[in-house]
Amino acid sequence: xxxxxxxxxxxxxxxxxxxxxxxxxxxxxxxxxxxxxxxxxxxxxxxxxxxxxxxxxxxxxxxxxxxxxxxxxxxxxxxxxxxxxxxxxxxxxxxxxxxxxxxxxxxxxxxxxxxxxxxxxxxxxxxxxxxxxxxxxxxxxxxxxxxxxxxxxxxxxxxxxxxxxxxxxxxxxxxxxxxxxxxxxxxxxx
Amino acid sequence: xxxxxxxxxxxxxxxxxxxxxxxxxxxxxxxxxxxxxxxxxxxxxxxxxxxxxxxxxxxxxxxxxxxxxxxxxxxxxxxxxxxxxxxxxxxxxxxxxxxxxxxxxxxxxxxxxxxxxxxxxxxxxxxxxxxxxxxxxxxxxxxxxxxxxxxxxxxxxxxxxxxxxxxxxxxxxxxxx
Numbered sequence: 427x428x429x430x431x432x433x434x435x436x437x438x439x440x441x442x443x444x445x446x447x448x449x450x451x452x453x454x455x456x457x458x459x460x461x462x463x464x465x466x467x468x469x470x471x472x473x474x475x476x477x478x479x480x481x482x483x484x485x486x487x488x489x490x491x492x493x494x495x496x497x498x499x500x501x502x503x504x505x506x507x508x509x510x511x512x513x514x515x516x517x518x519x520x521x522x523x524x525x526x527x528x529x530x531x532x533x534x535x536x537x538x539x540x541x542x543x544x545x546x547x548x549x550x551x552x553x554x555x556x557x558x559x560x561x562x563x564x565x566x567x568x569x570x571x572x573x574x575x576x577x578x579x580x581x582x583x584x585x586x587x588x589x590x591x592x593x594x595x596x597x598x599x600x601x602x603x604x605x606x607x608x609x610x611x612x613x614x615x616x
Numbered sequence: 617x618x619x620x621x622x623x624x625x626x627x628x629x630x631x632x633x634x635x636x637x638x639x640x641x642x643x644x645x646x647x648x649x650x651x652x653x654x655x656x657x658x659x660x661x662x663x664x665x666x667x668x669x670x671x672x673x674x675x676x677x678x679x680x681x682x683x684x685x686x687x688x689x690x691x692x693x694x695x696x697x698x699x700x701x702x703x704x705x706x707x708x709x710x711x712x713x714x715x716x717x718x719x720x721x722x723x724x725x726x727x728x729x730x731x732x733x734x735x736x737x738x739x740x741x742x743x744x745x746x747x748x749x750x751x752x753x754x755x756x757x758x759x760x761x762x763x764x765x766x767x768x769x770x771x772x773x774x775x776x777x778x779x780x781x782x783x784x785x786x787x788x789x790x791x792x793x
Contacts, residue, residue, distance in 0.1 A: 465718070549759075559748060
């Protein structure tokens with residue numbers, strides 16, 4: 427779907443700020459799912475493939491993946507000003523909100539209704555992330571690894587992280603190296 | 617435990633979080649145990665309950681979950697504590713990532729770089745499934761499982777607003793309590 431729709435460009439660093447601000451403010455339980463929807467489907471600043479690529483790099487670098495993602499998207503369009511604007515959009519209002527939430531928490535922590543509502547929202551958050559992952563599978567179609575290797579890597583990651591509970595760094599190093607080598611082969615042949 | 621930090625304490629806290637920032641591959645959560653050891657065990661600035669609560673608060677609030685670090689700092693020592701932990705966890709990693717990503721961008725045509733990104737792509741998709749799965753296992757009621765499955769389907773195939781789904785989740789959560 428995304429390959430048919432041309433992407434657009436943010437008009438200014440300020441638009442980046444408000445765009446990422448909008449992402450952050452919808453990101454209950456985490457901003458990854460919302461990021462994909464806003465960046466790829468609403469604003470169309472990135473194709474899904476570009477999103478996965480940037481996220482991959484963001485994940486491999488130190489720091490929160492969504493902050494690194496914001497940094498790179500901002501840089502892509504408006505260099506350091508864009509990077510700063512995107513990062514500020516992602517963090518500024520949420521920072522104030524989280525302090526307010528801390529105050530609220532100390533007041534309402536014991537309410538079973540609040541706990542129940544949060545549990546329900548947690549279940550939805552899980553669905554948001556899984557749904558996003560499902561959407562991103564299409565971006566793997568043109569991957570030089572090929573469909574089989576890609577599928578194997580997706581499953582291997584799932585088993586190692588969710589099943590065996592390996593630390594992420596170990597998975598990135600082990601599977602990442604294998605994937606890197608295999609992708610290199612794939613690119614050589616094409 | 618809302619102490620005010622002395623200048624020496626502020627810099628010590630800031631410095632510790634700077635080091636953790638450089639180790640935070642995969643996000644700040646990966647170094648949360650180290651934060652726990654520092655803030656709860658060594659410096660005694662937080663209780664265990666406050667520490668765990670910080671993570672829950674940041675997840676419940678909108679925005680990047682890394683802000684649990686801001687809550688840690690705020691609970692430990694007010695705005696001054698928040699500044700120490702938040703700036704500490706963000707400045708070094710952001711700087712490194714800034715230069716590293718630009719370095720990669722300038723060499724985007726290198727096969728090694730293309731292979732690196734291509735290789736990580738399925739791993740990142742697998743990681744997202746893993747995160748979703750782990751979150752889903754917190755379910756304490758079959759209705760939660762249903763919520764997760766339905767949400768995944770709706771996000772995958774439709775454009776139903778995510779905030780609406782979250783609101784429904786909150787409502788269902790209360791209803792089945």
